[in-house]
Amino acid sequence: MTQTDPVDLTAALVRCPSVTPEEGGALTVLQTLLENAGFACTRVDRGGVSNLFARWGDKGHARSFGFNGHTDVVPLGNPDDWSMPPFGAKIKDGMLYGRGSTDMKSGVAAFVAAAIDFVTDTPPDGAVILTITGDEEGDAIDGTVALLDWMAIEGEQMSVCLVGEPTCPDRMGEMMKIGRRGSMNAWFKVTGTQGHSAYPHRALNPMPAMARLMDVLASHELDRGTDHFDTSTLAVVTIDTGNSATNVIPAETRACINIRFNDIHTGEGLSYWLRDEAAKVDAAFGTRTDVKIKISGEAFLTPPGPLSDLIGKAVKAETGIAPELSTSGGTSDARFVKDHCPVVEFGLVGQTMHAVDERVAVDQVVQLKAIYARILKDYFAQ
Structure with missing residues (x-):
């Protein structure tokens, strides 16, 4: 044959x-x-x-x-x-x-x-x-x-x-x-108020808020792994402001993270956590954060x-x-x-x-x- x-x-x-x-x-x-x-x-x-x-x-x-x-x-x-x-x-x-x-x-x-x-x-x-x-x-x-x-x-x-x-x-x-592992991406846009860097009290700088948010997310221990899965990971993959001026506080800044997660988590549960942390930062800084999430797979x-x-x-x-x-x-x-x-x-x-x-x-x-x-x-x- x-x-x-x-x-x-x-x-x-x-x-x-x-x-x-x-x-x-x-x-x-x-x-x-x-x-x-x-x-x-x-x-x-x-x-x-x-x-x-x-x-x-x-x-x-x-x-x-x-x-x-x-x-x-x-x-x-x-x-x-x-x-x-x-x-x-x-x-x-x-x-x-x-x-x-x-x-x-x-x-x-x-x-x-x-x-x-x-x-x-x-x-x-x-x-x-x-x-x-x-x-x-x-x-x-x-x-x-x-x-x-x-x-x-x-x-x-x-x-x-x-x-x-x-x-x-x-x-x-x-x-x-x-x-x-599951995979998801999240995009954050933090909005403040543009102003002159010499008068920061007249502006609302979104950069410290974004820095705080990214640090909170990246520093958080999602879990310690399971019998068949490694520890879940969160990576900050970009922070972009596009501000070429040194004397201007920008109106907004953007960032993106990627999460690879094990079977302890669901995409829905992690999405809730991300939005909750963004809301806490907004409450502390007075900014407004928009969050867009795409779950590629559970x-x-x-x-x-x-x-x-x-x-x-x-x-x-x-x-x-x-x-x-x-x-x-x-x-x-x-x-x-x-x-x-x-x-x-x-x-x-x-x-x-x-x-x-x-x-x-x-x-x-x-x-x-x-x-x-x-x-x-x-x-x-x-």
């Missing part, structure tokens, strides 16, 4: 210039391949974003294994800084170069290749579902969310899901993600159990390494999938993702396909 080559498929996807939110031909490549293998495919495009749903097996089957991933990529930066063509998929010294080669066209290629070969060689008693988006690196409003909305309407259901994001820091097989945890055991067993069988169960890193589309079914993330070493000369070891792509194939085999053998 002819096997689907995940390295060739990775190269074909890298050659598609799918800088978010452009589809670039990547989903077309996958849809053609999957339909030829007997998958029922549906394009679930929304808001100018391209998404692909593919299912092998009967709709509504009691048991289904799902994979989730994305084919959109971040911008190149300066193309002149690349030593290899960013969309060339050239292989040198065992490494395949190109934007998205690590994050995460190789992961998509590995699970697509594994799924095609699995259902062809040993058709399972159940369904294999692939959800692939073009909006993970962008606003993530019309990507996996759109796929899950469509699935709910159509009665499509994954029993469990594996997200193929890069999860290993240094060595293949060393880490899987069983949860993610913290979540898939407790260690059958799904993480299944994946960990397959990873160890193929790599000799028992992966650590982690919740580190940024956000991923698993934050949306967790409301649909249990979800775990496992993928390649992610050292060069988003970097100039992004590249992936071709032997790791082959190994990742083998891990995903073993996971499918073991899941449907249960």
